Structure formats: structure tokens, C-alpha cells
Amino acid sequence: xxxxxxxxxxxxxxxxxxxxxxxxxxxxxxxxxxxxxxxxxxxxxxxxxxxxxxxxxxxxxxxxxxxxxxxxxxxxxxxxxxxxxxxxxxxxxxxxxxxxxxxxxxxxxxxxxxxxxxxxxxxxxxxxxxxxxxxxxxxxxxxxxxxxxxxxxxxxxxxxxxxxxxxxxxxxxxxxxxxxxxxxxxxxxxxxxxxxxxxxxxxxxxxxxxxxxxxxxxxxxxxxxxxxxxxxxxxxxxxxxxxxxxxxxxxxxxxxxxxxxxxxxxxxxxxxxxxxxxxxxxxxxxxxxxxxxxx
Amino acid sequence: xxxxxxxxxxxxxxxxxxxxxxxxxxxxxxxxxxxxxxxxxxxxxxxxxxxxxxxxxxxxxxxxxxxxxxxxxxxxxxxxxxxxxxxxxxxxxxxxxxxxxxxxxxxxxxxxxxxxxxxxxxxxxxxxxxxxxxxxxxxxxxxxxxxxxxxxxxxxxxxxxxxxxxxxxxxxxxxxxxxxxxxxxxxxxxxxxxxxxxxxxxxxxxxxxxxxxxxxxxxxxxxxxxxxxxxxxxxxxxxxxxxxxxxxxxxxxxxxxxxxxxxxxxxxxxxxxxxxxxxxxxxxxxxxxxxxxxxxxxxxxxxxxxxxx
Numbered sequence: 120x121x122x123x124x125x126x127x128x129x130x131x132x133x134x135x136x137x138x139x140x141x142x143x144x145x146x147x148x149x150x151x152x153x154x155x156x157x158x159x160x161x162x163x164x165x166x167x168x169x170x171x172x173x174x175x176x177x178x179x180x181x182x183x184x185x186x187x188x189x190x191x192x193x194x195x196x197x198x199x200x201x202x203x204x205x206x207x208x209x210x211x212x213x214x215x216x217x218x219x220x221x222x223x224x225x226x227x228x229x230x231x232x233x234x235x236x237x238x239x240x241x242x243x244x245x246x247x248x249x250x251x252x253x254x255x256x257x258x259x260x261x262x263x264x265x266x267x268x269x270x271x272x273x274x275x276x277x278x279x280x281x282x283x284x285x286x287x288x289x290x291x292x293x294x295x296x297x298x299x300x301x302x303x304x305x306x307x308x309x310x311x312x313x314x315x316x317x318x319x320x321x322x323x324x325x326x327x328x329x330x331x332x333x334x335x336x337x338x339x340x341x342x343x344x345x346x347x348x349x350x351x352x353x354x355x356x357x358x359x360x361x362x363x364x365x366x367x368x369x370x371x372x373x374x375x376x377x378x379x380x381x382x383x384x385x386x387x388x389x390x391x392x393x394x395x396x397x398x399x400x401x402x403x404x405x406x407x408x409x410x411x412x413x414x
Numbered sequence: 415x416x417x418x419x420x421x422x423x424x425x426x427x428x429x430x431x432x433x434x435x436x437x438x439x440x441x442x443x444x445x446x447x448x449x450x451x452x453x454x455x456x457x458x459x460x461x462x463x464x465x466x467x468x469x470x471x472x473x474x475x476x477x478x479x480x481x482x483x484x485x486x487x488x489x490x491x492x493x494x495x496x497x498x499x500x501x502x503x504x505x506x507x508x509x510x511x512x513x514x515x516x517x518x519x520x521x522x523x524x525x526x527x528x529x530x531x532x533x534x535x536x537x538x539x540x541x542x543x544x545x546x547x548x549x550x551x552x553x554x555x556x557x558x559x560x561x562x563x564x565x566x567x568x569x570x571x572x573x574x575x576x577x578x579x580x581x582x583x584x585x586x587x588x589x590x591x592x593x594x595x596x597x598x599x600x601x602x603x604x605x606x607x608x609x610x611x612x613x614x615x616x617x618x619x620x621x622x623x624x625x626x627x628x629x630x631x632x633x634x635x636x637x638x639x640x641x642x643x644x645x646x647x648x649x650x651x652x653x654x655x656x657x658x659x660x661x662x663x664x665x666x667x668x669x670x671x672x673x674x675x676x677x678x679x680x681x682x683x684x685x686x687x688x689x690x691x692x693x694x695x696x697x698x699x700x701x702x703x704x705x706x707x708x709x710x711x712x713x714x715x716x717x718x719x720x721x722x723x
Contacts, residue, residue, distance in 0.1 A: 138526075145523055149537045155552045155596065156540075162555065174566040175556065227445050235442035243450055245717075250457045252709050254657050256681045256698040260467065260691060261460035264476070284456045287449055316441040345545035347660035348678075352686065362547040366664055369551050378555050385551040389544045396543035400536055403543065407601060408608050 163187060163383035170378050186379035190387060194380050196367040197356075203384050205357070206364035210344055210391075212275050213360055217282035218339040224283070225290020225335060230324055232291065233298040234306045235316065244295065250288040258285075259352050266353060273355025281353055282343045289342075290335050293406070297331040298324070330402070337399055338406035341392045361388045461702070468695035476691055485696040495697060498675040501587050502704075505676065506655035508591045509598070513651055514644070516595070517602025522632065524603070525610045535607070538600035546597065550664025553593040554580070583673035586666055590658075590674060593665055598654060602647050609643035610636065649712045656704050677701050 158175045163186050165179040173179075192202040231237075232244050262281060263272070271277035301324070309319045350360040359367075365388045369381050396403050471481045489495050520538060524531055541549065556562050559578040567575040579585035613636055621631045659678035666674040668683075675683075677697060685694030 141523060141526060142528070145520075145528065145534055148520065149534050152537050152541065152596070152600065155549075155556060158556060159552050170561065174569045175562060176566060224449060228449050231442040231446050237443060240442075240446070243446075243453075246458070247449075247453055248713070249709070250453055252653055252705055253457060253461065254678070254698070254701045254705050256657075256678055257464050257702045258456065258460040259682075259698070260476070260685055260695065261463040262456065265456075284452050288453070288457075291449070315438050316445075341543060345547075347545065347547050347663065348682075351663075352682070362545050362660070365551065366547050369554070369664065370667065378561070381551055382555065385548045389548040392543045392545070393540065396540060397536070400539070404539065404604055407542065408605060 159382045159386055163190075163379050163386060165379050167377060167379065183379070186377070186383040187387075189377075190368070190380045190384035194368055194377075194384065195371045196359075196364045197371060203361055203364045203368060203387060206359050206361045207387065209275065209354075209358055209364075210361040213278045213282065213358075214340060214343045217279045217286065217343050218336055220279070221283045221286035221290045221339055222332065222335050224287050225292075225294050226325075226328065226332070227320070228287065228291040229294025229296075229298050230320055232295045233301075234303065234319075234324075244291075247288045247291055250285075251292060255285065255348055259348075263352060272353070273358060275358050278349060278353055278358065278360070281349050282346070285349075286339055286342065290339065293331055293335045293338070294328070297328070301327065330405075333399065333402045334406040337395055337402050340395060341403070344392050464695045464698055467691060468699045470692050472691035472695070474689035474691070481692070485692045486700075488693060489696045489700070492693070494672045494675060495677075495680055497672060498677045498680040501590075501674060502655065502676050504587050505590050505594070505658070506652060508588070509594050509655050510648060510651045512591070512595045513599045513602045514647060516599040517647065518606050518637075518640070518644075520599075520603040521606035521610055524607060535604070538603055540600070541597040542601045544597070546658075546660035547664045549593050549597050550661050553589065553596070554665050557589050557592070580666065581670055583670050586670065586674040590661060590665060590676075594654075594658070594661055597661075598651065602651070605643055605647050606640060609640045613639050645712065649708060652708050653705060656701060677704075 161176070161178060162170060164182050164184070165173065166183045166185065169177075169179055190202055191204050193200055194202045196203060196206065232240050266272040266277045266280070269277075269280075271280060305323060306319055309323055314322070344360075345362065346360065347362045347366070350363040351366075354360060354363060365384050368384050466478075467476055468485055469480055469482060470477055471479050471485075524535060528534065557577070557580045559576075559581055562577075564575060564577040567577070579589050617635055617639075618631060621635050626634065657678060658676050659682065662668060662674060662676050662679050668675040668679050678701065681694050681697045681701065683694075684690040684697065688694075
């Protein structure tokens with residue numbers, strides 16, 4: 120009897136040791152993931168001299184916010200030197216309408232595909248699904264020509280259009296998968312009561328859609344804000360989104376390289392999506408896994 | 415009362431079929447029409463358009479002088495393209511492998527009833543919310559040979575330490591791997607964690623009652639049941655790898671020379687800046703081929719599984 124007790128005590132102490140090791144591993148991995156951001160932040164608060172003499176992790180003697188104000192309002196991004204603030208605004212002007220339109224279209228499409236099936240609607244859904252995955256390189260040049268014909272090349276509306284066109288596949292997928300789990304009796308009953316297509320949508324479907332609307336908006340916001348390919352291919356000089364401006368800022372070298380300004384600008388460009396992630400991480404993850412596992 | 419009035423219409427119409435084709439019946443099709451048209455034109459139509467262009471001698475502007483498959487021949491005789499494809503192989507292979515390994519290990523570690531699991535998960539996943547341009551900018555600074563990681567190590571006392579991968583044509587592709595793994599591995603962890611939470615608890619209990627230890631339970635029961643997650647993660651990661659464009663643009667800009675180009679960067683450079691539309695289109699079609707080679711078998715098995723279920 121005492122023997123087994125001894126064994127038991129031994130395993131628990133081994134287990135305790137293992138758990139300590141486990142926490143150590145998890146925390147050091149977390150530190151590694153955090154490190155690049157911490158270095159960015161530290162670097163953005165140093166002056167050029169401190170960057171030259173110090174190392175990545177050496178702390179600034181005092182906090183300098185000069186790099187931040189320069190990155191925001193006077194750093195050179197290509198041929199202008201107005202910082203990234205105008206482009207920050209451009210990004211919002213692209214993102215807001217594109218997110219709203221693609222979300223509305225996705226909701227209606229998902230509603231039709233899951234509750235008002237017609238001949239060919241499933242086939243179309245499959246076609247749309249493949250569309251989620253095509254490499255956009257295949258459509259870049261034809262789209263550039265089309266935007267030219269439509270007279271919206273190099274404009275904000277052109278970029279909104281492109282983001283809506285290639286975002287709808289994902290938003291439709293999100294809503295369709297969500298509505299798939301809504302009992303069809305609900306809609307059937309409403310139809311028997313004489314409710315029409317839009318009445319059912321407004322009165323029954325929309326009120327239960329809040330979670331998927333949040334997921335979709337966050338997903339689209341992150342995707343479009345972070346886009347670079349469409350931005351660089353289709354934007355004009357004064358309609359560039361912030362990602363393109365950031366890349367220009369980093370690659371514009373007048374005299375010495377100012378890493379502190381680069382880092383401040385990079386943090387600014389990352390901040391909107393990071394804030395959304397911190398505030399609504401649960402929905403962000405749900406969007407990622409929904410788009411992933413089902414798509 | 416109002417509903418009655420609406421209701422009466424279809425009731426009366428039951429006798430004669432043509433009246434049933436009212437606006438209401440067409441509504442679903444009408445609201446779907448814009449998406450259907452745009453998808454057919456802007457995805458499939460453009461795909462065909464690019465395919466056509468890849469068989470012409472288009473240079474600065476699209477032309478329609480057909481030259482058969484000679485652009486593809488030029489493509490595969492082009493050293494820069496071969497470098498880009500080789501890089502994709504190295505980058506994609508390592509990126510997928512490391513992400514999957516890290517993802518599954520971290521997920522299992524995090525699934526041990528960890529205190530403040532939520533906070534740790536949030537930290538692992540935050541890079542996924544950031545643009546690849548930001549990631550590239552950050553890692554360009556971290557990995558730069560003069561003031562970056564190398565100097566940190568030298569100042570810590572490792573005076574012989576050198577780390578010049580970012581400017582070394584033979585090693586620069588591994589810098590892409592490092593940055594991309596940092597960005598995406600947390601996401602793979604989240605996928606696996608969701609998968610782990612979905613494993614049938616009774617199965618695990620049964621195994622433990624049969625005397626299986628933790629290691630055996632994982633090896634025999636839990637990991638095999640994660641196979642679907644494993645496959646979807648692989649498809650998503652290879653998709654990210656093939657489409658990678660922004661990371662290269664921000665981290666290395668293809669350099670030194672073109673030693674860190676990926677196919678997406680090759681395509682962009684030739685189509686938009688080097689006036690080689692025909693060649694660029696051919697490279698885009700090869701990229702599409704790569705994606706389809708991975709996607710079609712996957713979707714096929716997914717859809718078949720759904721039908722059987």
C-alpha cells in the first residue's frame with residue numbers, strides 16, 4: 120500500500136515539473152512571437168544616432184516621437200513628402216464602401232443559395248468557391264484593361280469595385296455556410312403565410328445574422344486593408360492605399376536610412392487591423408477557420 | 415388583412431400556370447444576377463482572356479497575333495522564372511512543413527488546460543491580422559546585417575557571429591520562410607486547436623481506460639482524427655505560398671538581383687513594368703495550374719465526403 124502511494128507522489132511531482140516546462144515553452148514562444156512588434160516599437164521611439172549605436176533590444180535613453188510625426192505627416196513616399204496620413208485616409212475610403220457592399224451582396228447571395236435554390240444555383244456556388252482560390256495574377260491584366268474602359272482606372276471607385284468583385288466569393292461562402300444551419304421549416308412556414316422574398320430576409324433571416332455579419336465585416340476589413348496586390352496594380356498616385364505607401368516609404372532612400380520612421384509608419388499601417396483583432400479576436404478567428412475549413 | 419390580399423394572388427393563380435411566373439418567383443434570380451454575371455466575366459472570362467494572351471506575342475499592349483505555346487517555351491527557358499519556381503519550391507515546402515509542425519505542437523501544448531490560454535492564443539495569432547507589407551518591413555529591419563540580429567548577437571559577446579542571409583543570394587529565400595512562418599503559424603495552431611476541441615472525448619476516455627498513456631493516445635487516436643484539419647491547413651498554406659507577392663515586395667524586393675523572386679513577382683514585373691504581357695500571362699497561367707493541381711483533388715474529396723455524410 121505505501122508503495123503505490125510513493126509511486127503516485129513521484130508521478131505527480133514529475134507531472135508538476137512537466138507542467139512548469141510546458142508553461143516555460145509556451146511563454147518563451149509567445150515572447151518570440153511578440154519580439155518583432157516590440158523591436159518595431161522600441162526602434163520607432165529612438166533617434167537615428169541611438170539606432171546606429173545601439174542594438175535591436177537596447178532601450179532609447181528618452182522617448183522620441185519625432186519619427187512618429189515624420190512618418191505621419193512629412194516622410195517621403197515616392198515623389199511626395201506628406202507622410203502616410205493621406206494614404207491612410209485613402210485606405211479608409213476604399214475599405215468602408217467595399218466592406219459594406221460586399222457584405223450586403225454576400226448576405227443576399229448566401230440567403231438565395233441556401234433557401235431559394237434554383238436550377239444551377241448549386242453549380243454556381245461551386246464555381247464561386249473555386250473563385251475564392253484562383254491566384255489573382257490570372258485576372259490582373261484583363262481587370263486593368265476593364266477599369267480603363269470603364270473610366271475608373273487609378274481611382275478609389277475602381278479599387279472599391281475590384282475589392283467587391285473578388286470579395287463577394289468569400290462573403291457569399293460565409294453567409295451560405297451560416298444559413299445552411301438555419302432550419303428550412305422557418306422559411307417554409309413564412310412562405311406559406313405569404314411572406315415574400317425580402318420580407319423573409321428582413322424579418323427572419325437578418326435578425327439572426329448578427330454573428331456572421333460581424334465575422335464577415337472583420338474578415339473583409341482585414342483583407343482589404345492589408346491588400347497590396349490590387350493597390351499596387353490598380354491605384355493611381357493619389358489613390359494609393361496605405362500598404363503601397365508604406366512600401367514606397369521604406370524603399371525611398373533620401374540620404375541615410377531612417378529605420379525609426381519606417382517602423383513608426385509600419386505600426387501605423389498595422390494599427391487598424393490590430394485594434395480590430397484585439398477587440399474582436401473571437402470573430403476574427405471564426406472568420407479564419409470558417410473560410411479555411413469549409414472553403 | 416394585408417397578407418390576405420397578397421395571399422390571394424397565388425391562390426387564384428393555381429389554376430393557370432403562367433401566372434405563377436410573377437416577379438416574386440424571379441426575385442432570387444434577379445438579386446443573384448449581378449454576382450453571377452460579375453463572377454462569370456471577372457473570374458472565368460478573365461481567366462480565359464489571360465489564357466488567350468499567353469498564346470500571343472503581346473508586349474506592352476495586348477495584341478492578338480497568335481504564336482502558339484512559344485511564350486511557355488520562352489518562360490521555361492528564362493533563368494529568372496526557373497529561379498522563381500525553385501524559390502517557390504523551397505519557400506513553399508519549408509513554409510508549409512514548419513507551419514504544420516509548429517501549429518500542431520503548439521495546439522497540443524495549449525490544449526493541456528493552460529491557465530490564461532486565451533491571452534497566449536491571442537499572442538500567437540496576432541501576426542495574421544497584419545499586412546505582409548508590415549511583416550516584410552519589420553523583418554527587413556530585424557534581419558538586416560549591419561544593425562539587426564547580427565549586431566545584437568555580436569554585442570552580446572558572440573563576436574564572430576554573422577547573419578547575412580538577407581543579402582546573400584543563396585540564403586535570402588530562407589528569410590522569406592522565417593517571416594512567413596512568423597505570420598502564419600499561429601493561424602495553423604488555431605486550426606489545429608479547433609480540431610482538437612472537436613475530437614470525441616469518449617474515444618479518448620475509452621483509450622485511457624484501456625491503459626493507453628498520453629503519448630499513445632495522441633499518436634493513435636487524436637492525431638489521426640486531425641487528418642482533415644491537416645489537409646485543409648496544407649491546402650490553405652500552399653495557396654498562401656503560391657500567391658505570395660507582398661512579402662517579397664516588402665522584405666527583399668526580389669533581391670539581391672532576382673535571387674528571391676517568387677512566381678507572383680515575376681508575373682507582376684513582366685506584365686506591368688517590363689512590357690512582356692505575353693510572357694507574364696503565361697507565368698500567370700502556370701500559377702493557376704499549380705493552384706488547381708492542389709485544389710481540384712481537395713475539393714473533389716471534400717464534396718464527395720459531404721455527399722456521403
